[in-house]
Amino acid sequence: QSALTQPASVSGSPGQSITISCTGTSSDVGGYNYVSWYQQHPGKAPKLMIYDVSNRPSGVSNRFSGSKSGNTASLTISGLQAEDEADYYCSSYTSSSTLYVVFGGGTKLTVL
Amino acid sequence: QVQLQESGPGLVKPSQTLSLTCTVSGGSISSGGYYWSWIRQHPGKGLEWIGYIYYSGSTYYNPSLKSRVTISVDTSKNQFSLKLSSVTAADTAVYYCARGGGIAARPYWFDPWGQGTLVTVSS
Numbered sequence: 001q002s003a004l005t006q007p008a009s010v011s012g013s014p015g016q017s018i019t020i021s022c023t024g025t026s027s028d029v030g031g032y033n034y035v036s037w038y039q040q041h042p043g044k045a046p047k048l049m050i051y052d053v054s055n056r057p058s059g060v061s062n063r064f065s066g067s068k069s070g071n072t073a074s075l076t077i078s079g080l081q082a083e084d085e086a087d088y089y090c091s092s093y094t095s096s097s098t099l100y101v102v103f104g105g106g107t108k109l110t111v112l
Numbered sequence: 113q114v115q116l117q118e119s120g121p122g123l124v125k126p127s128q129t130l131s132l133t134c135t136v137s138g139g140s141i142s143s144g145g146y147y148w149s150w151i152r153q154h155p156g157k158g159l160e161w162i163g164y165i166y167y168s169g170s171t172y173y174n175p176s177l178k179s180r181v182t183i184s185v186d187t188s189k190n191q192f193s194l195k196l197s198s199v200t201a202a203d204t205a206v207y208y209c210a211r212g213g214g215i216a217a218r219p220y221w222f223d224p225w226g227q228g229t230l231v232t233v234s235s
Contacts, residue, residue: 034214034215034220034221035220036220036221036222038159038222044227045208045225045226045227045228046159046208046222046225047223047225048221048222048223048224051213051221051223052221057223089158089159091159091220091221091222092220093214093215093218093220094218094220098175099174099175100161100164100172100174100217100218100219101149101161101174101212101218101219101220103158103159103160103161104158105158106158106159
């Protein structure tokens with residue numbers, strides 16, 4: 001069981017927008033603006049898409065955006081493209097006294 | 113740009129020690145500021161953080177693996193390594209090395225990642 005909760009799957013048609021949620025607690029997502037998102041295509045390593053809730057690393061499409069409200073962070077992909085079909089994971093800073101790093105369980109995005 | 117590459121045996125026998133090395137190129141581990149991490153992914157499952165090492169040698173491990181994990185660094189070779197002892201089939205996974213960034217000795221973002229290496233535990 002992952003520390004952060006994500007939906008198992010989401011889907012959308014090309015051109016549409018989708019949002020993936022990542023729910024934690026006040027000890028992680030809700031307490032800090034330190035949420036990151038990763039995209040993972042089958043057989044490939046994860047790729048950082050968003051950091052610090054809403055910042056995009058250089059080279060990441062502006063179709064990807066992040067936000068946060070309370071204990072839930074969200075990744076929005078606009079203008080959905082076939083190449084966006086992948087697994088997406090969130091991660092957050094945590095003040096847990098034991099576990100220094102927390103990930104979400106991952107969300108499979110299907111482009112219909 | 114910084115690149116990471118894992119290396120090591122793809123097959124380990126039960127009860128033995130899994131050993132992997134991550135070679136960093138395009139940047140120096142000794143420059144500081146990052147948490148050089150190991151993360152694994154069981155087949156078809158999510159990501160599990162194993163632990164990290166700082167250039168100074170400071171380490172922190174996932175409590176669920178702490179008794180079996182050792183991460184070390186060789187700054188002269190710009191490499192860091194993972195040893196996981198007493199492995200079982202449950203340790204079969206793709207193992208990634210990654211550069212972690214964060215605050216207060218707690219990484220919360222990882223970039224870049226190595227390509228990953230599948231380690232199978234089987235006799």
